[in-house]
Amino acid sequence: MTKPKLLLVSPGFHGYWMTIRDSIVRLGYEVVAHVYDAPGNIQERITNKILHDLPERFRPENLEHQVTEKAIAVFSEQKPDIVLVVKGDQLGHRWWETLERSGVRYGTWMYDELRRMRYTDELLYHIGPIASYSPADVQDLKSRGFDAIDVPLAYDSHMKIAPSKETYISFVGARYEGRERMLKALHQAGIPVRAYGKQWSRHWWDVARTRQLKDPGLPTGRDLDRSQAYGVMAASPGTLNIHGDQDGFTMRTFEASGVGGLQIIDRDDVIRYYEPGTEVLTYSSTAELIELCRRIVADPQWAQKIREAGKRRTLAEHTFDERVKVLETLWL
Template structure:
């Protein structure tokens, strides 16, 4: 008997779609992935800049053209794959034609939001029309359900196949991710306190290409590296003395909440609700103030035996409970 065909339509963002797909493949699905916002190759990247990004910078409606292209491509993939089931992740740039086609096909499908609703173009009214809505935040899933949606809480996870143990350690406290004001302030304060820090990502990088492609020149005066693939980010954070998880104003816990301990890294996190998944103090470290974070960073660097015990405990818990295979198992019970 052949396995059921599953299509995952997802953002290209760090290749998470492939890790999620692997979780479902372990359940026996024949999984196909379409990254609706991917621009592979230099020609596609140039088209994105010229046809979509540059007009938007000039006040023209480049976004609409990008949405039309993404919708047409997604519809073509839907026809080509002809899946038995469908998972759509984010995808708020896909037009009404796509959603109508999905509904007409009468196949089971889910919409998965692994970011806050306020960062999407969807409304609660739209979510009520979905057969299944998944949110990475418990509070948002409860709000959607109260508004009449068939909503469920699916926390983020990680891919253990990418978590190779590092061959060496540094004494740096690292942050890998997007540059927001609260993250800049925190990294600058750590740097000013004498903590060895390093940041990774196009928003932090001092490389001329990264400055130009983000249409800005000024960058924080911090030790910084360029964008790195997800597997390399796992290595960097695992090999650091500590890896920061700085959330800011978001409802759910970020992917790195599970990635850092899962890759044998030592996580310094700002969210008390991490205790739902890890034991604070023995599997992850929680900070509630800048002074507390500075002291934790100093101890992490000075006492590797203590920090190693936290790494090992966090990794065991992650492998046992927080991989994308665990998330796929839960999601697989929700089809309607």
């Protein structure tokens, strides 16, 4: 029996497109991937940088046109049975019109809130059934008559975990004011904590490229690839997951527990996916977080039980292999 051919159209986004591709292959599809913002020659790199960074009103139409036409060319060449678009808000109207006219089955998976993307309400009617990591967006879309389902992010259970000997409570992620304030409070309270990422790093090259001249005043490490980040989180006594203004849960939510790390998260509504106090730890204040970290250091057996339970739950329910089974309903 011939496998259905699926075209995956995705941004590069830390290489997650490869994880999604491989999970869909394991589901029984032939998959061709097109990374629509992949760096190419110098002109293409500049184009992609402008598309990402410029406000909508200043973004030249011909830049979107280049990305769109390239995706259409791949679609025309591959002639897939199904198309799964990830995010896709850099693709212009002509891309969606091409899919509609072709009669191909297609859907879109969003890993960000709509308010941070470039979709207009009019265009949303043309992007096919929608899956989103944002429960609020799904509720809003359904209330307006859109075909939308809730599909959270996930853990890549097939990614190699790079060995690490981290002895600090870890944080891996971008440097924002609220996060910096929280981590400095832990450090000043005597909690062994380390932040990883190019914006935290004091390495000369990272300081030069980020222009982050101010020292955060706590131990830091350089940017980590996913394999290295997995290793740090797994080895740490505990690993912090500090959200911004998302209503969906970041990839880190499932990765931190999936690798066997002890996740300390700032949102009680994680109960949608994990049992607080049993599979993850939650906090609502700096004082509460400090006390949790002290207990983690003082009672490793208690901490170990929680990390083991979190890992079991993740591997059973929150892997990409499980998520693509739900995504499949977009086109069946």
